[in-house]
Amino acid sequence: MVDAPVTDDELHAYVDGELPADRRKAVEAWLATHPEDAARVAAWRAHSDLIRVRYGGIARSPVPARLDLDRLARAERKWTWLAAAAVLLAFIAGGAAGWFGRETFEGTAAPAARTVTAEAIEAHKLYIAEVRHPIEVPAEASHLVPWLSRRVGSTLRAPDLATFGLKLMGGRLLPWQPGKPAALFMYESASGERYTLYCARMAGPETSLHYNVAGQVAAVYWGDGEVGFVVSGPADRDRLLKIGQAAYEQLDRRTTRGSS
Numbered sequence: 001m002v003d004a005p006v007t008d009d010e011l012h013a014y015v016d017g018e019l020p021a022d023r024r025k026a027v028e029a030w031l032a033t034h035p036e037d038a039a040r041v042a043a044w045r046a047h048s049d050l051i052r053v054r055y056g057g058i059a060r061s062p063v064p065a066r067l068d069l070d071r072l073a074r075a076e077r078k079w080t081w082l083a084a085a086a087v088l089l090a091f092i093a094g095g096a097a098g099w100f101g102r103e104t105f106e107g108t109a110a111p112a113a114r115t116v117t118a119e120a121i122e123a124h125k126l127y128i129a130e131v132r133h134p135i136e137v138p139a140e141a142s143h144l145v146p147w148l149s150r151r152v153g154s155t156l157r158a159p160d161l162a163t164f165g166l167k168l169m170g171g172r173l174l175p176w177q178p179g180k181p182a183a184l185f186m187y188e189s190a191s192g193e194r195y196t197l198y199c200a201r202m203a204g205p206e207t208s209l210h211y212n213v214a215g216q217v218a219a220v221y222w223g224d225g226e227v228g229f230v231v232s233g234p235a236d237r238d239r240l241l242k243i244g245q246a247a248y249e250q251l252d253r254r255t256t257r258g259s260s
Contacts, residue, residue, distance in 0.1 A: 006026065006027050006030040006031075006034075006037070010027055011027070011037060011040065011041055011044075012044070014027045014041065015041055015045055039147075039173055042136055042172065042173060043173050043174060043175050043181055044175075046123075046172065046173075046174050046175060110204060112202055112203075112204055112228070113204070113207065113210065113221055113223065113228065116176075116182075116198070116200050116202060116221065116228040116230060117210075117212050117219050117221045117230050119182070119198070119200070120184075120196070120198035120200075120219055120221075120230035120232055121212075121214050121217055121219050121230075121232055123174055123182075123184055123196065123198060124196045124198070124217060124219070124232035124233075125217060127172070127184065127186065127196070128186070128194040128196065134169065134186055134194070135169050135170035135171055135172055135186050136170070136171065136173065137170050137171055137172065138169070138170040139158070139167075139168040139169055139170045139171075141170070144158075144170060144171055145157065145171075148171055148173060148183035148199075149183075151173055151181050151183070152180075152181060152182065152183050152199060152200070152201050152227070153180075153201050154199075154201055154226055154227050156183055156199050156227075157250065157251055158171070158185045158197070159197070159250040159251060160250065161187055161195070161243060161246060161247065163246065164189075164239070164242070164243050164246070165189045165190060166187040166189055166195055166243070167187060167188055167189075168185065168186075168187055169186045169187060169188050169194075170186060171183060171184055171185040171186065172184050172186075174198075176201070180200070182198060182199060182200035182201075183198070183199040183200075184196055184197070184198050184199075185197040185199075193233070193234065194233070195231060195232065195233035195243060196231070196232050196233070197229065197230070197231050197247060198229070198230040198231075198232065199227055199228070199229055200228050201226065201227055201228075202223070202226075202227065202228045203226075204223045204225065204228065205223065206223060206224050206225045207221075207222050207223045208222060209221070209222050209244050209245065209248060210222065211237065211240070211241060211244075213235055214235075215235070216234065216235055217232060217234065217235060218232070218233065218234070218235035218236070218237065218240050219231065219232040219233075219240075220232075220240055220241060220243075220244030222244070222248055224251070224252065229247070229248070229251060231243055231244040231247055
């Protein structure tokens with residue numbers, strides 16, 4: 001029995017590990033009977049995990065020499081030269097970033113597409129490495145797809161990828177934009193190879209498949225005008241494009257509208 005309603009402050013403290021011991025059991029009991037709050041806590045934890053993965057290395061890195069206070073003081077007398085150099089460097093870096101981005105993202109993609117693809121790849125890398133808790137809700141749970149659809153705000157489906165030897169493991173809720181969660185479905189092969197389907201509500205036109213490489217991981221993005229979809233997996237271009245095409249065809253709302 002929970003003695004008193006649990007506040008948002010207590011939920012945040014619970015996620016951050018700062019909740020007093022005498023309230024921890026009460027909060028856990030509350031979450032066990034309040035699935036909406038439990039989903040929020042899971043999303044906050046996922047967001048924190050993504051932040052640690054993306055920026056943890058920066059936080060642990062030593063302060064760059066260029067930010068040394070003595071050096072900055074000496075450089076102040078040369079501010080005009082440094083300003084000109086900074087402008088030139090920004091121009092060169094910007095051009096290089098644009099060029100390399102062109103090499104890794106096939107086709108013309110809007111900034112929103114690039115953003116959702118980057119988020120999907122980060123989530124893929126984070127959760128496929130989990131052994132005990134790669135998913136939040138198992139595939140056999142009847143409420144998995146309806147729950148994620150309701151939270152994302154659009155009717156979702158988990159495509160059948162058995163043709164590729166992939167079995168749906170389940171899914172989880174993730175943060176996408178303020179007030180806009182995303183859904184992640186995870187698939188696994190008999191050999192343990194994992195693929196994910198990331199679904200996020202976003203405004204934009206219908207698009208064809210775009211292939212993106214990020215080291216050992218690659219992703220295929222497409223948009224249907226209401227939801228952006230990203231299939232992520234090992235960087236095997238031919239296989240991933242075939243999987244992405246199969247998912248695209250099953251999720252294409254022009255052919256599935258009215259079948260839900």
